[in-house]
Amino acid sequence: MGGHDVNNDVNLKQIDDRYDIVIAGGGVTGAGTFSLAVGRGLKALLVDAKDFAWGTSSRSSKMVHGGLRYLKQGKFLLTRSAVKERERLLxxxxxxxxxxxxxxxxxxxxxxxxxxxxxxxxxxxxxxxxxxxxxxxxxxxxxxxxxxxxxxxxxxxxxxxxQVDDARLALRLIFDACDAGGHALNYTRAAGIGRNANGAVRSVVLKDSESGKEREIRTRCVINATGPFAETLQACPRKNFHIRPLRGSHLIFPKDRYPLDRVISFAHPEDSRPIFIFPWDGCLVLGTTDVDFEGDLHQEPGITAKEIDYLMNGLDFLLPDLGLTPGDAICATTGIRPVLSRKTRHSGKSASNESREHVVWKDEGLVTVTGGKLTTFNLLAGDALKAAQPWLPRAVSSNFGLNSCRPPMDGRLASLTAGERQRLGGRYGHRVTQFSSHLADVGKAPIAATHSLWAELRHGAASEQVRHLDDLLLRRVRIGLLLPKGGLGMMDRIREVAAPGLNWDDARWETEIRDYRALWETAYAPHPQEANHDG
Ligand SMILES: Cc1cc2nc3c(=O)[nH]c(=O)nc-3n(C[C@H](O)[C@H](O)[C@H](O)COP(=O)(O)OP(=O)(O)OC[C@H]3O[C@@H](n4cnc5c(N)ncnc54)[C@H](O)[C@@H]3O)c2cc1C
Incomplete structure (x- = not known):
């Protein structure tokens, strides 16, 4: 099986009729499962209903951590496996x-x-x-x-x-696996599961999220890695339990407002919950909240007034003379955490006391894996494949594996600093050679005060399955989170650099910019919107 070129034109027509395994969800859990499946020589397809890493995997706190606070809750095994994963990922x-x-x-x-x-x-x-x-x-x-x-x-x-760039981790896993023979489609929803007379999975119906076109694919195994959407494909099998979606928000500030080269983690004076302020990609990030989410899961959530107050009160406690106000923030992000919760106790139990451990449910070839942490994605992936084993062909060995992804050396990177080369190698793996082909045209300049280079924007546009402008600015590069107004003030330059890779005419650019502005204002602007419910 030849892998897909990860360009911008992959769609439902180009995939095969039959796969050993189909993974629904292109967040870090689905991406990790896809990577592991391809590594075991399985013929694998990954689909995401929106963009890859559209969900919480692009809106987390970006920590690869053992989770010190889980020790306090007596979760020794969770902490130990996360610490081991941290060491492995480093x-x-x-x-x-x-x-x-x-x-x-x-x-x-x-x-x-x-x-x-x-x-x-x-x-x-x-x-x-x-x-x-x-x-x-x-x-x-x-x-x-x-x-x-x-x-x-x-x-x-x-x-x-x-620390990790969360979206780039998911993308790295997906694109590496595509290069090793896997197929991956964004904007493609797993819309239904077909079963045979015995109830075993025999197919999955895939639907292009925008054109509505459908295609049924033969497979004996579907992994449901859709995070907070898990119950749309499989109801929770535990009586009286359900997925409780919890929201967590961050505010992002310009780095020059406070000199910081480490995380400061402290107990919030209102509830003693740990919150933190940390440096990320030329900015400062303050987070996070942990409250019930009551909005529409299909829309990107925005921060609420209560969350802004909570975060700013925490910061005022820690740094009383800093004088930062919400008006100084560049951007806000909100992620949704699915936790398994008892229905009846739901309202009584504080969000922060819910277990963060992942769950795996199986039903005759359908395996759901949800919850957990970004740090432990590989453990979730391993558990999902173990649960799926009876429906999978015998694994064959493959020379693709997480450890074989070391990026090659490329002479065109020689003019960059060692730190920049390492950063690019980490983000693009073997594709760093594709990336470096853009250096001659676009140059090696960074985008404003971020660590991202303009050449990365060109590479993302040309080679990373971008369907919409927000895919490019929020997840391929992260400048939508790091520049004032999501980079809208630099749109002429963004368009100039990205256009050769995107093939959009003037009308399409206008639509994309209009939609991006509307999305950014509702979900990423650092001020509360009417539609953002306080949990
Ligand atoms: C505020 C916050 C901060 C966090 N910070 C950290 C941290 O610092 N470190 C850490 O280790 N963990 C952290 N976590 C946890 C971590 O981010 C999540 O565990 C992880 O990102 C979940 O990844 P996922 O792939 O399971 O889900 P998601 O990233 O939510 O991905 C699910 C995907 O499924 C897709 N989808 C939905 N329905 C369908 C369908 N029918 N067909 C196809 N695709 C579908 C969605 O479009 C989405 O892209 C944080 C969580 C939150 C909420």
Whole structure:
């Protein structure tokens, strides 16, 4: 089976009639499952009803972490496997998954005590197999975090975790797997499952989300990796349980508003929940909230007034003299977390106390995998394939695997810094050679103060299955989150660089820009909208 060229013209007509496995959902869970399936030599198809990584996998906090707070909830296994995954991902994707230092100021009477933190961090270090944390006295802590509240500050604790560009991780998994023989379609919904007389899966109906065209594909195995949409393909098999969608929002600020090269994680004074402010791609990100989501899952959610107040109150507590206001924010993002919850207890249980562990449900060839964390996508993928095993052909060995994805050296990258080369290798893997072919035309300049290069915009437009402008600006490069007004003020230059890859006429560009502006205003503008419900 030859893989698809990942260009902009792949559609329902070009795929095969039969697959060993069809994966619904192109977030990191589906992408990881696709990658693992292709790695096992299976003939695999991945579809996403919207764009790849359209869901929470482009709107997370971008941490690759063990989840220190899960230790407090006694979730030792979850934390240990996440720490192991963090270590593996740092080795496998250098430049995409990068180490990130955390500082946790300890305040008297708010959040965990110094002793509790030290105990937690000792366990965390043990799980990683090396000591990764330090204590700081009050003065050092204040030097590390300029302007930090001194009142009731006892000390600081530092430790290491990691960060990733979430959407690029999903895209890297998908495109690497396509290069190794997998097929992937965005804007294609898994609309129905066909079953034989015994109830076993025999086909899946795929529907182009925009043209409405349908095609039935033969397969014995469908993986439902649709995140919060999981119950649209399979009802929760556990009596009295259901998927409870929880929203989490971030505000993004310009980096020059506060000097920060590490995460500051602290307990929010209102509810002692951990929140953080961290550097990402030339900006500062403040997050996150954790409340019930009550809107329409099919629309990209925007931040609410309550969430903005909550985040800003947290920041005012930590950095009382900084004077940042919501008006200084460039952008806001909101992700939806599916957690398995008891229906009756739902309203009583606080969102943050719900388990973050993933679930796997099976039904005669249909396997649902949802919940969990971005960090542990590979474990979710492994569990999904294990559950699917009875419906899959015997795996054959393949030379494609996560560890064989090291990017090749390319002489055209020589003029870039070592850091830039590593970053690009991490984002594009073997496709870095395709990317570098654009350097001669577009140059190596970054887009404004972001780390993204204009040549990446050209590459995304030309070779990464972009159907709409938001695919390009929000997920192939992330400038829609990092530039004021989502980059609308630079649209002439964006169009000039992207146009050769997109083949859109003037009318199409006008429609795309209009739609992008409307989307950005409702879902990414850092001010609340009428339609954004407070949970
Ligand atoms: C605010 C927030 C912050 C987070 N931060 C972190 C973090 O820092 N670190 C971490 O490890 N984890 C984090 N998480 C968790 C992590 O982001 C999620 O676990 C992960 O992104 C979920 O990926 P997914 O692929 O399961 O779902 P999603 O990313 O939501 O993807 C589901 C996809 O399915 C598609 N789809 C839906 N229906 C269909 C259909 N019928 N057919 C085809 N496709 C369909 C959707 O379009 C979507 O693209 C965070 C979660 C939230 C909410």
């Amino acid at each position: 080795k496998t994707y250098p430049g995409l998954v990068t180490p990130l230092e955390f500082l946790m100021p300890v305040y008297r009477g708010i959040g965990p005590s110094r002793t509790a933190m030290r105990t937690g961090l000792n366990i965390y270090s043990l799980m990683a197999g090396r000591r990764q944390h330090r204590s700081f006295d009050l003065e050092t802590c204040c030097r590390m975090a300029q302007g930090i509240r001194r009142e009731d500050l006892v000390a600081g604790m530092g430790f290491m975790d990691a």
